[in-house]
Amino acid sequence: MSELAFLNGEFLPLNEARVSVEDRGFQFADGVYEVVRVYNGRAFYLAEHIKRLQRSASKILLSLPHSAEEFASICDELINRSGYKEAVLYIQITRGTAPRKHPFPSADVSPTVVLYIREFKPYPAEWWQNGVDTISLPDERWLNCDIKSISLLPNVLAKEQALRSGAFEALLFRDPDIVTEGSATNVYYIKRKTLFTHPATNLILSGITREVILRLASELGLTVRQEPQPLQRFKSADEVFLSSTTIEILPVRSIDGTLINNGKVPGEFTLKIHQLYKEEINRICGE
Ligand code: PDD
Numbered sequence: 471m472s473e474l475a476f477l478n479g480e481f482l483p484l485n486e487a488r489v490s491v492e493d494r495g496f497q498f499a500d501g502v503y504e505v506v507r508v509y510n511g512r513a514f515y516l517a518e519h520i521k522r523l524q525r526s527a528s529k530i531l532l533s534l535p536h537s538a539e540e541f542a543s544i545c546d547e548l549i550n551r552s553g554y555k556e557a558v559l560y561i562q563i564t565r566g567t568a569p570r571k572h573p574f575p576s577a578d579v580s581p582t583v584v585l586y587i588r589e590f591k592p593y594p595a596e597w598w599q600n601g602v603d604t605i606s607l608p609d610e611r612w613l614n615c616d617i618k619s620i621s622l623l624p625n626v627l628a629k630e631q632a633l634r635s636g637a638f639e640a641l642l643f644r645d646p647d648i649v650t651e652g653s654a655t656n657v658y659y660i661k662r663k664t665l666f667t668h669p670a671t672n673l674i675l676s677g678i679t680r681e682v683i684l685r686l687a688s689e690l691g692l693t694v695r696q697e698p699q700p701l702q703r704f705k706s707a708d709e710v711f712l713s714s715t716t717i718e719i720l721p722v723r724s725i726d727g728t729l730i731n732n733g734k735v736p737g738e739f740t741l742k743i744h745q746l747y748k749e750e751i752n753r754i755c756g757e
Contacts, residue, residue, distance in 0.1 A: 495620055616674065
């Protein structure tokens, strides 16, 4: 079992993969990416991740050098060659290597294609038992958050500030108090059997996990409302949770020190949604 990369057509050990200092990803964060979970040796919702990669690439005017089928088969080969059953696949495409100038390089410069696989290290079970703490911070990102761009400095700074305050995640708000999403997660609250989350506009990255959650919530009989909602509503909700490919569904215990539902976390529906999500994983990636 080994960490393995695919770099511009070649499979090699991850620690031997090298890109140029003149790669536009390194110079300008000029690229897009995806993170995919592998369960039981199978990639979960891979087609949807590749579709989103294609959408992100098209929005930054980057033409991908591989078809969706080719990307899928590279992912399969990484999984098979690595031998990992529980893993994370990372995909990153940048606008290639060229002398540092702002305009796009000439058409003969090929994009840099990097995929790699790493074993998934489980997070502490305690996070799911007690929920995680969060803080709120102004959303200082650009207006194209629907693009899964590798330009993540505001996200990284927000996450770091959360960690330094002893929290797990920063909930971002804008104009003046509408919660958009977490620094690396989508966020939801439930109040009286209605689930609220920000609509899939240019102000959030609509997660692949989010799409599944909205369907599962409806199946559970929750009303789903994709509407901008102020921070205060999250704080006074019955339940608040986060989602992403790697954390799945994670209950929130507090926001800015305010306990959700007097600290009675995880909430009933958060648990049920996560249970159904695990069943979906089993259905798709099980034996
Ligand atoms: N992040 N919003 C942001 C800003 C994110 O970075 C992510 C995921 C999500 C959730 O998307 P999904 O459900 O498709 O994983 C929402 C990934 C995991 C990352 O950057 O590591």
